[in-house]
Amino acid sequence: MNRGGGLTDRIRRAIKDPVLPGNVLRATNTSLKKRDETVAERPDWEDLRERAAKVKDHVLANLDRYLAEFVENARLRGAHVHFAKDAAAARRIITELARRKGATRILKAKSMATEEVELNQAFTARGFTPLETDLGEFIVQLRDEPPSHITAPALHCSAEQIRDLFAREGVTDGRAPTDRRELATWLSLSARAHLRDRLLEADLGITGANFLVAETGTVALIENEGNIRLTVTSTPVTVSLVGIDKLLPKLTDLATMLPLLTRSATGQRMTSYFQLISGALDEHHIVLLDNGRIDALRDPENREILRCIRCGACMNVCPVYRTVGGHAYGWTYPGPIGSLLSPLWRGRGEDHQLPFLSSLCGACTDICPVKIPIHEHLLRMRREAVSAGRRGIPERLAFRIFRYVMQRPGLYRRAARITKRLLPAAARAGLLRRWTDTRAAPQPAPRSFKEMWREDGPRFSKDP
Ligand code: SF4
Numbered sequence: 001m002n003r004g005g006g007l008t009d010r011i012r013r014a015i016k017d018p019v020l021p022g023n024v025l026r027a028t029n030t031s032l033k034k035r036d037e038t039v040a041e042r043p044d045w046e047d048l049r050e051r052a053a054k055v056k057d058h059v060l061a062n063l064d065r066y067l068a069e070f071v072e073n074a075r076l077r078g079a080h081v082h083f084a085k086d087a088a089a090a091r092r093i094i095t096e097l098a099r100r101k102g103a104t105r106i107l108k109a110k111s112m113a114t115e116e117v118e119l120n121q122a123f124t125a126r127g128f129t130p131l132e133t134d135l136g137e138f139i140v141q142l143r144d145e146p147p148s149h150i151t152a153p154a155l156h157c158s159a160e161q162i163r164d165l166f167a168r169e170g171v172t173d174g175r176a177p178t179d180r181r182e183l184a185t186w187l188s189l190s191a192r193a194h195l196r197d198r199l200l201e202a203d204l205g206i207t208g209a210n211f212l213v214a215e216t217g218t219v220a221l222i223e224n225e226g227n228i229r230l231t232v233t234s235t236p237v238t239v240s241l242v243g244i245d246k247l248l249p250k251l252t253d254l255a256t257m258l259p260l261l262t263r264s265a266t267g268q269r270m271t272s273y274f275q276l277i278s279g280a281l282d283e284h285h286i287v288l289l290d291n292g293r294i295d296a297l298r299d300p301e302n303r304e305i306l307r308c309i310r311c312g313a314c315m316n317v318c319p320v321y322r323t324v325g326g327h328a329y330g331w332t333y334p335g336p337i338g339s340l341l342s343p344l345w346r347g348r349g350e351d352h353q354l355p356f357l358s359s360l361c362g363a364c365t366d367i368c369p370v371k372i373p374i375h376e377h378l379l380r381m382r383r384e385a386v387s388a389g390r391r392g393i394p395e396r397l398a399f400r401i402f403r404y405v406m407q408r409p410g411l412y413r414r415a416a417r418i419t420k421r422l423l424p425a426a427a428r429a430g431l432l433r434r435w436t437d438t439r440a441a442p443q444p445a446p447r448s449f450k451e452m453w454r455e456d457g458p459r460f461s462k463d464p
Pocket residue numbers: 264307308309310311312313314315337364367368369370371372374
């Protein structure tokens with residue numbers, strides 16, 4: 001499964017994949033269970049969410065001030081700060097740096113910003129193959145596909161698929177434990193042994209960042225594998241590509257953000273490693289990425305979407321993501337938040353259909369640690385897509401007919417009687433297959449509400 005083809009093709013491929021939906025469901029269930037357990041330990045969870053939303057709103061409303069403060073403090077501590085207006089500028093700055101430094105062996109820590117600007121493709125076009133050091137990213141790199149989740153890039157793969165992949169690619173000699181629990185550990189250790197020497201030989205390291213702290217010019221990174229720490233310490237030059245929406249005003253704001261992020265993302269009280277980089281590296285370049293963020297900020301309706309701290313929880317809980325996985329969405333950011341960010345930041349024709357990939361159940365809004373009312377924005381973006389004439393002619397026609405019928409009670413009653421008779425026959429004849437392939441055929445109620453009211457009267461009127 002990869003991102004090729006149109007949206008409908010990708011969704012169809014995902015649903016028909018024999019293993020993908022099961023893998024995604026298993027992995028997201030595990031994440032949610034751990035998340036729920038660790039969130040339950042924090043009676044102040046709602047206060048934390050409230051505080052985090054306020055901090056993000058404040059920094060987004062004063063972004064120019066905090067950006068200037070960050071740049072000044074990062075430079076004071078010896079970092080080189082660059083600005084990238086768009087993806088092309090980010091690619092140019094980083095590949096040019098690699099060329100100037102004569103870098104040949106490039107390491108990459110997991111970073112959605114680098115995925116967003118397609119940095120690997122830019123390196124490959126110049127003859128470099130950056131080595132992904134995060135286990136999930138390493139797996140998807142071997143599979144020649146993009147990540148399918150923002151915190152767990154290979155969440156769509158089973159341990160058995162990874163076992164076979166590693167054997168095929170020479171990461172292991174093919175002899176693997178048969179016990180499933182042992183297998184997962186063995187796979188991690190095999191990747192570690194395979195990557196370790198290469199990690200120590202590289203000459204340029206690339207990271208993203210979880211947060212930027214304005215008052216200290218700090219780049220904050222959390223991880224579980226130690227690969228980021230190795231990437232930044234074993235290479236003479238480090239480049240951090242970071243979206244400008246990752247800014248926080250103060251170091252103490254991390255005390256609010258980190259418990260929310262780690263619990264929501266992986267169900268951990270804290271990740272195994274936590275890096276605060278403030279000028280301690282030999283040579284540190286920080287590339288601040290706009291790529292649509294400033295335009296999104298200018299619109300007050302969109303501003304709160306940029307509160308996102310990329311925990312991935314809205315994906316884990318979304319019934320659509322849980323069925324089709326991340327590649328079906330077609331860009332770096334899948335799931336409910338991706339359905340908002342892709343139209344905003346990338347804005348290609350197909351991206352405007354993504355807000356329709358939602359049941360609007362509101363589970364994403366309930367789980368979001370920074371209280372983004374995700375489903376309300378999805379609904380708004382649907383309205384905007386309809387107003388802009390971005391929906392297909394059949395759908396627009398269907399809704400026009402629906403509106404016409406709903407405004408005429410006599411016609412509505414006749415249409416309801418006919419539909420009731422025709423629906424089961426249409427389902428039997430396979431005319432509703434596009435719906436019934438993945439869902440139960442809708443069954444009309446034996447009696448309509450009006451019939452019940454007429455025949456039985458207001459039976460429940462005395463109930464409280
Ligand atoms: S929108 Fe909220 S839940 Fe989704 S990734 Fe961002 S912070 Fe996490």
